[in-house]
Amino acid sequence: MSDSRDDFVIAIRYALLKKGAKQKFSLFFLIILSIFVITLDKLSVSFILSTRAVLNDLVYQVTIVSSAPGNFLSYSNRVTKDHFDVVNKNEILKKEIQTLKSNRYDNLFLKTENESLKKALQLGNPKNRREETPIRARVTLDQQSPYLKSLLINKGKKNKIVKGMTVFSQSYLIGTIIESNYLSARVLLITDLNSKIPVVIQDTEVNAILTGKGKKIELTLEYLPDGFVLEPNKIIYTSGKDGFLAAGMPVAETYLGIKNKLNIKSLADPEQASIVHVTNGGFNR
Amino acid sequence: MSNIKQFFSRNLAVIIFYILSFHSFGGLQDVPNLLIFSFNLQMIIIYFYVLKYPDNLGLGHIFLAGIVNDVVIGTPLGTSSLSFLVLAFFTSYIRNVTLRAKMSSEWITFIPALFLSNLVYFIVVNNFSPLSFYYVELLRDTFFTFLFFPIFYYFFSSYEIAVSKE
Numbered sequence: 516m517s518d519s520r521d522d523f524v525i526a527i528r529y530a531l532l533k534k535g536a537k538q539k540f541s542l543f544f545l546i547i548l549s550i551f552v553i554t555l556d557k558l559s560v561s562f563i564l565s566t567r568a569v570l571n572d573l574v575y576q577v578t579i580v581s582s583a584p585g586n587f588l589s590y591s592n593r594v595t596k597d598h599f600d601v602v603n604k605n606e607i608l609k610k611e612i613q614t615l616k617s618n619r620y621d622n623l624f625l626k627t628e629n630e631s632l633k634k635a636l637q638l639g640n641p642k643n644r645r646e647e648t649p650i651r652a653r654v655t656l657d658q659q660s661p662y663l664k665s666l667l668i669n670k671g672k673k674n675k676i677v678k679g680m681t682v683f684s685q686s687y688l689i690g691t692i693i694e695s696n697y698l699s700a701r702v703l704l705i706t707d708l709n710s711k712i713p714v715v716i717q718d719t720e721v722n723a724i725l726t727g728k729g730k731k732i733e734l735t736l737e738y739l740p741d742g743f744v745l746e747p748n749k750i751i752y753t754s755g756k757d758g759f760l761a762a763g764m765p766v767a768e769t770y771l772g773i774k775n776k777l778n779i780k781s782l783a784d785p786e787q788a789s790i791v792h793v794t795n796g797g798f799n800r
Numbered sequence: 801m802s803n804i805k806q807f808f809s810r811n812l813a814v815i816i817f818y819i820l821s822f823h824s825f826g827g828l829q830d831v832p833n834l835l836i837f838s839f840n841l842q843m844i845i846i847y848f849y850v851l852k853y854p855d856n857l858g859l860g861h862i863f864l865a866g867i868v869n870d871v872v873i874g875t876p877l878g879t880s881s882l883s884f885l886v887l888a889f890f891t892s893y894i895r896n897v898t899l900r901a902k903m904s905s906e907w908i909t910f911i912p913a914l915f916l917s918n919l920v921y922f923i924v925v926n927n928f929s930p931l932s933f934y935y936v937e938l939l940r941d942t943f944f945t946f947l948f949f950p951i952f953y954y955f956f957s958s959y960e961i962a963v964s965k966e
Contacts, residue, residue, distance in 0.1 A: 522897075530892035538859055542892065545863045546885050552867070552878030557928045567877060574822070574871040581822040656872075663874045663931060694874070701874055708932035729934045 568696045575667055575699045579655045593787070649683070649792035650674055655699065657786065664707040664729060668791060671696045676793055681760060683792045687783030688712075688753070688766050692793065700793075704785045705766065706731055713756040714766060717749040725751060725767060725779075731786065734767050734779040747771045751779065809963050813849050813857045813956075817842060821865040821880075822872060838937070839944035842869070843917065844952045846884055847910055850891040851901075853960055862888055875931065879924045887917035903953055910949055914942050 531543040555563045652674075656667035670676050672695050680692045682702045690710065694701040703710055706727040714725045714736070721743055723736040736745070749769045755762030765782055772778040808815065820842050842865070849857035866881030873880070890913045898905070918938070925931055 526893055526896045529896050530889055533892075538854075540860050540863075542859055542885060542889050545859050546882065546889070549863065549866070549878045549882035549885055553876055553882065553924060553928055556877040567871075570867075570877075571871055574868055578822045578872055581819055585823065665874055708934065709930065729937065 571694070571696045572671070572698045575655065575696070578667075579669075582656060649794045650676060652676075652700075652791050652793055654789050654791060663709070664704045664727065664785070665693070666690070666702040666704065666785065666788065666791070668700050668702060668793070669698070670793065671698045671700045673697055676700050679759060680793050680795060683794065684783050684785065684788035684790070687781075688760075688764055689781075689783045689785045689788055689791065702791070705781055705783075706734065706785060711737075712760065712766060713754045714751045715754040715762075716745070716751055719749075722754050722756065731784060732772070732778060732780040734781060736779065745769055745777055747777055750782075809966070810856070812959070812963075813845055813853075814861050817845050817857065817861060817865050818868070820845075821868040837944055838941050839948050840941055841945075841952070842884070843887060843914065843945055844949055845956075846887050847891050847913055847949070848953060848956050850888045851895050851906060852957070854892070854895070856960070859885070859888060875925055876929045879921060879928070882924060883917045883921040886920045887913055890916050903950065907946075907949055907953070910946055914946060918942060 531546075532541050556567070650670055652668040652670040654666050655669045666682075666689075668676075668682075676692060676695050678692055678695050681688060682690050682692065688705060690702040690704040690707075692700050693703040704727065705712060705725070706729060708727055708729065710725075710727045712725045713722065715722055716736075721740060723739050726735050726737055727733075728735055736751075739745070747769050750765050751767040751769070753760045753762055753764040753766055767779050767781050769777060769779050845857070846862060862884045863881045866879075866884045867877060869880040870877050894906075894909050894913070922933070925933070
């Protein structure tokens, strides 16, 4: 009994401390070093934060180069697929243009009427509102790991991108900045589990929190009132209750999925985003 | 020229390991309709090389590649390193206690090795970061890592035999 215990201890000690012919470090030393690095990272000392920012920039630059062939392949695949979709979409769009043309005249009338009514009510000229210029950035890496659904963009603190800014792709919100380095930044996508956006549902006054489940077509609404029944084809807008995101930005849409199950999908497609706009929380104009 | 070729052929495991860390390789998930077959090739490489050819994959490389992997994925610095080193430790222990090595027994012992490594990862991420997990994806990832092990075992064994013959 004691012999087998001794053997076990010897084997463990041998595995931890033995260095191979070409090994420079023992496992024990490296495990302790890893724990030390984790602890320093957790403590978020200013020295560690700056070191991590430099390390991030360095690694991201190498990652961009190493992932270039893979990105090119996926890009070619996407472009080819898009090309074959264009013809079908063209037909549909032609029909839509006809409908929109007829709607445009109604909208022009409503816009004029709205402005004259605002003047009459002295609500102020909307043109006087501050309009921010979004920062245009390129997606350098698309990380769809089981831990974090995020994107890396090629702009950072150098371009005045800071933690908390909002990111848009094709006029739709896709996420927020969670990490800003000097030359790069990480965007947490709205499809991620850790993303929480205060929203309001179309035609209702119901507030909720929109959170991701990892997929574009599987978002969820948390903190809905008891007994509230969600209807399909409703747009979900930002409520602006977090005090940062502007209210009224369309984010997601409800739809009937397989077996008539009501699901929520993101209006933006983060996986297809190649150029994004970073703003201070307002609309992507 | 022959020196360069020799360098690449002898250090292929290390090179692939670093490339995977920089790219955060996710198996066949980049291929449309094959999303389900995501697996962790880094763990297969660590397990295979620490078990069979420990001199071909240095522990320092495992640590560094883990740090790179953390930066790319966005998890706390050192988490992947610790997880990889725990896998290396378990593998090293298996190597020490194994008398007659067989592929089937090594395949089975890969299960507790993966479990221990992932457990360390969960503990660190849950206690040292506010991140949430996609448990189903991780379970799937781990399952296919285990399932694809013999394929890579055969591939790496053949490669190392061919290199040693040269």
